[in-house]
Every structure is written in structure tokens, then in C-alpha cells.
Amino acid sequence: MSPEAIADSIFEQLTAFARVADSCGARVVHVKPHGALYNQAVHNRALAETIAKGVGRWRRDVVLVGLAGSPMLDVFRDGVFRVADEGFADRKYEPDGTLRSRKFDDALIRDPIAAAEQALRMVERGVAQTICIHGDTPGAPKIAAAVAQALRQAGVTLSSLG
Numbered sequence: 001m002s003p004e005a006i007a008d009s010i011f012e013q014l015t016a017f018a019r020v021a022d023s024c025g026a027r028v029v030h031v032k033p034h035g036a037l038y039n040q041a042v043h044n045r046a047l048a049e050t051i052a053k054g055v056g057r058w059r060r061d062v063v064l065v066g067l068a069g070s071p072m073l074d075v076f077r078d079g080v081f082r083v084a085d086e087g088f089a090d091r092k093y094e095p096d097g098t099l100r101s102r103k104f105d106d107a108l109i110r111d112p113i114a115a116a117e118q119a120l121r122m123v124e125r126g127v128a129q130t131i132c133i134h135g136d137t138p139g140a141p142k143i144a145a146a147v148a149q150a151l152r153q154a155g156v157t158l159s160s161l162g
Contacts, residue, residue, distance in 0.1 A: 003050040006037075010054025018058070029162030030084065031055050032065035041072045042098055048072040052079035063161045068128045069097050084161050087128025089119040089147050090137040110138050112146035119147045123156055130161060 001009070018028050033041055033051050041048040048071070055064060056079060064076040068085035076083045090109045092100040100107040109115045115133070122128040131151075133144050151158060 003046065003053075006047070006050045007054035007057065010051060011057040014055065014058040027162075028059075028062060029160065030063040030065055032086070038067070039099065042067050042070045043072075045071060045075055048075035049079070052076055052081060055081070065130060065161070067098070068122065084130045085128050086130050086132055087119065087122035088132045088134075089115040090133050090140070090143055108134075108137055110143075112139060112142045115143045116146040116150035120150045120154055120156075123151060124154065 014028070014031065021028050032038070037047070037051070041051055048066075051072075052064065052075060055062065060080060062081070063084050064073075064079075064081045065084045065086050066072040066076055068087050073083045073085060088099060092107055092109060094100055102108070109118060119128075119131045122131070131147060133140055133147060137143060148158060
């Protein structure tokens with residue numbers, strides 16, 4: 001897809017999603033690119049700019065979420081967005097800080113305690129402001145509960161991004 005088509009698609013998706021949220025009495029307060037778009041934008045400034053452009057056509061008062069420590073967050077900040085550095089409790093990382101590809105059997109962290117320890121390390125080091133736990137990770141509810149418990153026990157206040 002061309003950059004313009006990607007920006008248009010993001011704008012259209014956000015507009016439709018916001019209508020649904022509004023009809024349910026909810027308000028969209030953050031935007032997170034997903035999947036391949038997210039992973040490619042981590043080190044692709046032009047794609048990150050395209051994402052920011054699409055979101056900016058819709059609204060600028062939302063938090064843009066991106067991989068903690070990645071250049072995509074700098075691009076989002078340059079686009080005058082508030083950002084949230086995201087860490088993943090249920091995913092392994094490569095040495096360069098990117099997520100290990102799901103094509104590898106060991107990409108997921110399925111153990112709730114290990115996921116909680118990883119999330120706590122990221123928060124304690126100030127690396128992550130928000131933690132992702134994928135709903136399709138086996139045992140996701142138990143992982144989420146363990147992460148929340150570990151963070152609360154460490155004195156971390158859990159809150160929304162809004």
C-alpha cells in the first residue's frame with residue numbers, strides 16, 4: 001500500500017471505531033498500531049510518520065502507543081502526540097529490543113510468573129509505561145492477573161492511558 005493509502009485506511013478505521021465506541025458510551029483515548037504495521041513501524045520512520053499522519057487526520061488528543069525505546073515513539077512525539085512506551089509481558093525480545101517473531105516456538109511467554117517478572121522489570125527500570133498482554137496467548141487471563149498482582153505488590157498504581 002502507498003503511504004497515502006495507509007494513512008487513509010488508518011483514518012477510516014479510527015473514524016468507524018470511534019463511532020462504535022461513542023454509541024457504547026465510550027471514548028477512544030489511545031491508538032496502537034497492530035501486528036505487522038506495528039512491527040514494521042518500529043524502525044521505519046516513514047511508516048511511523050504515515051501512522052501519525054492517519055491518526056492526526058482523525059484527532060491529535062490521543063496517546064499513541066509504540067514499542068518502548070523504539071524510534072517510532074520519537075516520530076510520534078515529533079507529530080506532537082503524547083506517547084506511551086509499551087512493553088510486552090507475554091513476548092520474548094531480541095537483543096536489539098524488538099519482539100521475537102511469532103514464527104519461533106519460543107516467542108511467547110506462557111508462564112504467568114515469568115511474564116509478571118518481565119513486566120515488573122520493565123516498569124521498575126522505567127522502560128515501559130504500559131504493558132501488553134495478548135488475548136490470544138495461552139493462559140492470557142492468568143498472565144494478566146499475575147502481572148497486575150506483581151505490579152500492585154511492588155507499589156505500582158495501575159491506571160488507564162487516558
